[in-house]
Amino acid sequence: MSAAGPAAAIASAVRAGDRSAISAVEESLAAIDAAGELGAFNAVTAEAALARAGAIDRAVEAGEDPGPLAGVPVALKDNICTRGVPTTCSSRILEGWVPPYDATVVDLLGAAGAVIVGKTNMDEFAMGSSTENSAFGPTRNPCDPERVPGGSSGGSAAAVAGGLTPLALASDTGGSIRQPASLCGVVGMKPTYGRVSRYGLVAFASSLDQIGPMASTVGDAALLYSAIAGHDPLDSTSIPEPAGDLTGALAGDVDGLRVGVVSELCGDGIDGDVRARLDAAATALASAGAQVGEVSVPAAVFGLSAYFLIAPAEASSNLARYDGVRYGLRVPAPGAVDMNVATRTAGFGDEVKRRIMLGTFALSAGYYDAYYGKAQKVRTLVVRDFAAAYERFDVLLAPTSPTVAFRFGERTANPLAMYLSDVCTVASNLAGHPAISVPFGSGSDGLPVGVQVLAPALGEHVMFRAAAALERLLTGAQAPEGATEPVEAKP
Amino acid sequence: MADRISRADVAHVAWLARLQLGAEELERFTSQLGDVLDHATDVEALDLDGVPATSHPYPVSNVLRDDVPGPGLDRADVLAQAPDTEAGQFRVPPVRGESP
Numbered sequence: 001m002s003a004a005g006p007a008a009a010i011a012s013a014v015r016a017g018d019r020s021a022i023s024a025v026e027e028s029l030a031a032i033d034a035a036g037e038l039g040a041f042n043a044v045t046a047e048a049a050l051a052r053a054g055a056i057d058r059a060v061e062a063g064e065d066p067g068p069l070a071g072v073p074v075a076l077k078d079n080i081c082t083r084g085v086p087t088t089c090s091s092r093i094l095e096g097w098v099p100p101y102d103a104t105v106v107d108l109l110g111a112a113g114a115v116i117v118g119k120t121n122m123d124e125f126a127m128g129s130s131t132e133n134s135a136f137g138p139t140r141n142p143c144d145p146e147r148v149p150g151g152s153s154g155g156s157a158a159a160v161a162g163g164l165t166p167l168a169l170a171s172d173t174g175g176s177i178r179q180p181a182s183l184c185g186v187v188g189m190k191p192t193y194g195r196v197s198r199y200g201l202v203a204f205a206s207s208l209d210q211i212g213p214m215a216s217t218v219g220d221a222a223l224l225y226s227a228i229a230g231h232d233p234l235d236s237t238s239i240p241e242p243a244g245d246l247t248g249a250l251a252g253d254v255d256g257l258r259v260g261v262v263s264e265l266c267g268d269g270i271d272g273d274v275r276a277r278l279d280a281a282a283t284a285l286a287s288a289g290a291q292v293g294e295v296s297v298p299a300a301v302f303g304l305s306a307y308f309l310i311a312p313a314e315a316s317s318n319l320a321r322y323d324g325v326r327y328g329l330r331v332p333a334p335g336a337v338d339m340n341v342a343t344r345t346a347g348f349g350d351e352v353k354r355r356i357m358l359g360t361f362a363l364s365a366g367y368y369d370a371y372y373g374k375a376q377k378v379r380t381l382v383v384r385d386f387a388a389a390y391e392r393f394d395v396l397l398a399p400t401s402p403t404v405a406f407r408f409g410e411r412t413a414n415p416l417a418m419y420l421s422d423v424c425t426v427a428s429n430l431a432g433h434p435a436i437s438v439p440f441g442s443g444s445d446g447l448p449v450g451v452q453v454l455a456p457a458l459g460e461h462v463m464f465r466a467a468a469a470l471e472r473l474l475t476g477a478q479a480p481e482g483a484t485e486p487v488e489a490k491p
Numbered sequence: 492m493a494d495r496i497s498r499a500d501v502a503h504v505a506w507l508a509r510l511q512l513g514a515e516e517l518e519r520f521t522s523q524l525g526d527v528l529d530h531a532t533d534v535e536a537l538d539l540d541g542v543p544a545t546s547h548p549y550p551v552s553n554v555l556r557d558d559v560p561g562p563g564l565d566r567a568d569v570l571a572q573a574p575d576t577e578a579g580q581f582r583v584p585p586v587r588g589e590s591p
Contacts, residue, residue: 381537
């Protein structure tokens with residue numbers, strides 16, 4: 001393994017004047033064009049991307065530094081608002097909507113010199129674990145086109161796994177970055193809640209949503225994360241303190257690092273292939289000097305039940321705004337309420353309707369205490385169980401997905417079976433903690449398996465340290481020498 | 492196991508959520524939502540007495556900014572995305588005189 005991932009390599013070559021941003025973007029656009037059958041993109045912004053790349057090349061020629069992502073093509077999940085470019089959430093109800101503003105992460109990517117090449121497919125409104133819930137057709141897994149890429153960020157995962165873009169942004173409400181990363185064999189990371197601005201991210205469940213990076217290496221994921229992390233006054237849940245820089249994290253060894261393997265996520269319901277790769281990861285870390293032990297986090301499993309009441313409850317409120325009045329679809333009817341009903345009935349797909357109804361039910365009079373109220377108490381237990389685990393361990397290790405990539409249609413008839421795909425990931429969202437999925441080999445059928453490193457709130461540095469070590473242990477590579485850190489401190 | 496959610500419940504929440512369901516959908520959604528609510532009963536094994544609720548990952552209080560006017564979104568840009576407008580405003584069908 002070279003010290004620099006493909007994104008870092010492009011950026012350093014463009015900054016040094018050794019390579020044009022135009023060539024990097026043309027290469028990405030050609031790859032996207034050639035891989036149309038993957039269904040990874042809802043929109044490709046070729047013209048704007050080439051114009052932007054040209055401006056970056058002129059800046060380099062003029063002796064300016066375009067930034068740490070100079071000329072790097074980036075794909076955006078289609079729930080991140082882009083001024084002048086349609087943002088659909090893969091839903092009929094937003095088809096053709098053109099946001100009048102950019103998300104904060106889009107501004108930050110621009111400031112870092114990145115080039116946005118398009119918007120990626122997803123489960124409608126980020127509700128799903130297979131990208132089969134897109135209103136515009138599914139995305140295929142580049143590792144096996146007969147299988148799903150995971151979800152909800154299946155398009156972003158496929159874009160990176162298929163080599164269409166070196167980087168992609170996605171969002172994670174219950175595992176939507178990490179699970180597709182695991183199923184497609186790439187790196188996917190959910191930051192600490194509040195670390196990355198949600199301004200301009202179309203809301204699903206506001207207390208759980210977080211934007212994060214997808215990349216083919218841990219170093220590239222850290223590079224992208226560093227470009228988007230930080231305080232934003234436009235997001236009232238944004239953490240005011242500056243994001244700590246990751247200097248040293250990628251080259252740090254794991255000697256003495258205390259790693260707890262979550263025992264509840266090693267047993268029933270987790271495929272043998274996945275358990276085998278988790279065991280291999282734990283063994284590798286131990287051989288590198290980490291102190292590996294088992295730790296019980298009971299609420300990690302109960303969290304799923306809480307998640308499937310809390311997330312739909314918040315979604316039922318957030319999605320009330322799609323009423324045919326201010327933007328998006330309107331199905332005409334003689335009266336306003338009839339118009340609301342006709343618009344929502346035609347505009348939302350089945351999974352979105354299920355979650356809206358589940359959330360409305362969990363919040364409704366007579367059921368609130370039994371469902372939503374109880375789920376919020378379970379959320380407290382998740383926070384407490386993690387706090388107890390982090391008294392003994394620096395990071396936790398768990399599977400990302402209970403299975404490898406599954407076949408199309410395998411779980412669509414049974415929503416509960418699909419929901420169980422998220423069992424290993426939702427607890428981090430409930431607690432607001434960071435977590436990253438790192439590819440760690442493959443199962444007996446050759447399909448990729450990711451393992452997950454979890455850390456306490458604001459624990460990105462130690463999380464990246466463990467993740468980078470895992471990546472090196474898998475490839476047998478040495479730690480990058482001294483000053484090869486591609487990550488720059490943010491002011 | 493007792494049904495955790497009835498067809499009447501689903502029809503009621505569909506109406507609250509401004510969704511219209513056909514007969515087949517009502518049947519299917521009732522069964523699917525019942526499965527999810529059944530699964531959620533695994534938390535009944537937990538002792539939740541006296542456990543406070545968590546609604547947010549961090550204790551957040553009101554976040555205020557300095558009261559300095561700044562530019563908002565351009566009205567024409569915003570209205571350009573609306574299904575129907577009139578005189579610089581969103582236009583909707585009549586609200587009065589409808590069924591509730």
